[in-house]
Amino acid sequence: MTNSERTAVKQPRYEIFAWKWMRYSAFLLIPLVWIHAIIQDFITGGHNLSLEYVHMRWAVFGWRVYDIFLLAFAFSHGVNGLRQVLLDYTKSESVAKTINRAMFIFWLVFTTIGAIALIYGVRTP
Amino acid sequence: MRDNVKIALPGYVKYKGKGFYAFILHRISGLATIVFLTLHITTTATVFFAPQWYDVLVEIFRNPVIMIAEIILAFFVIYHGVNGLRIAYVDLIRPDLWKKKPTRKLMSASLIVAIILWLPAAGILGYNLLKYGFNLFGS
Numbered sequence: 001m002t003n004s005e006r007t008a009v010k011q012p013r014y015e016i017f018a019w020k021w022m023r024y025s026a027f028l029l030i031p032l033v034w035i036h037a038i039i040q041d042f043i044t045g046g047h048n049l050s051l052e053y054v055h056m057r058w059a060v061f062g063w064r065v066y067d068i069f070l071l072a073f074a075f076s077h078g079v080n081g082l083r084q085v086l087l088d089y090t091k092s093e094s095v096a097k098t099i100n101r102a103m104f105i106f107w108l109v110f111t112t113i114g115a116i117a118l119i120y121g122v123r124t125p
Numbered sequence: 126m127r128d129n130v131k132i133a134l135p136g137y138v139k140y141k142g143k144g145f146y147a148f149i150l151h152r153i154s155g156l157a158t159i160v161f162l163t164l165h166i167t168t169t170a171t172v173f174f175a176p177q178w179y180d181v182l183v184e185i186f187r188n189p190v191i192m193i194a195e196i197i198l199a200f201f202v203i204y205h206g207v208n209g210l211r212i213a214y215v216d217l218i219r220p221d222l223w224k225k226k227p228t229r230k231l232m233s234a235s236l237i238v239a240i241i242l243w244l245p246a247a248g249i250l251g252y253n254l255l256k257y258g259f260n261l262f263g264s
Contacts (some may be wrong), residue, residue: 023213030206037202042249046195047257049183054172075166077158085152110166117170124176 018080025077032070055122066116071114079107147232154201161198170202189258196250203246204239211235 011019014122040046044053057063081101168182185191211231215222222231255261 011179023217026206026209026213030210032203032207037199042246044185045253046192047253049185049186051172051176051179052177071166075162078155078162081155082159085156110163113170113174114166117173120173122172122176123262125176 018084020078022077025073028069029073029077032066034072036066040058049058051122055124058118062107063125064121067118068115071111071118075109079103143175147208150204150236151212154205154208157198157201158205165174168205172247187257190256192250192254196254199246199250200239203243204236207239207242208232208235 014087026052040049047091083099086103089095090099146239167178168186171178171182211234216219222228
């Protein structure tokens with residue numbers, strides 16, 4: 001199957017954007033996610049995680065920027081992927097619309113929660 | 126009516142004959158990752174919203190069952206990355222490779238690369254599981 005055949009079906013403009021987004025964000029996510037996982041799981045180690053550790057890490061502004069990038073790219077890539085999986089199981093245009101709205105709200109809620117925590121940082125109890 | 130509707134997962138196992146396991150594995154690994162990611166964002170966000178919960182939640186993630194799930198998740202994330210790179214490369218740079226033979230070759234290649242990359246990760250995570258999960262090696 002050639003690429004032109006794969007994309008021959010007429011799609012709305014945002015679907016073409018989403019299709020490209022999945023691929024371009026993938027290139028960025030490879031280094032972002034893998035560096036993050038290597039540092040947190042292997043260099044730091046999950047057993048060393050604590051409130052103080054997060055506090056220390058986020059004291060460095062660069063790591064907050066790094067985490068903002070992770071949140072923005074990884075979660076939008078993930079939610080859009082989930083949306084595409086769900087859309088594959090419906091024939092109805094109205095169900096598809098509901099899925100799109102639900103996924104947008106899902107994305108917005110968790111991105112906001114993550115972003116607020118990242119911006120305000122650790123709250124000392 | 127929407128085009129290109131895929132009715133069910135079992136239908137896809139037999140998608141175009143055989144061998145399209147990469148499609149299934151890519152979806153399953155992606156779904157597992159988004160579930161983890163949602164939990165991960167929520168638990169990490171407690172450092173601001175409910176700091177007294179954070180250490181409690183981290184403690185739950187040290188449960189041996191979850192540590193085993195982590196080893197599987199590591200494979201999923203690595204496979205999803207390697208296989209996703211293949212898809213992005215072929216779609217954007219070499220669309221002429223979307224033919225049965227090269228697809229099958231690249232599919233196997235991404236599975237093998239993923240397993241090779243996963244082995245050291247599984248080794249380290251497995252060591253941590255034995256050490257912290259089951260308190261072996263004295264600590």
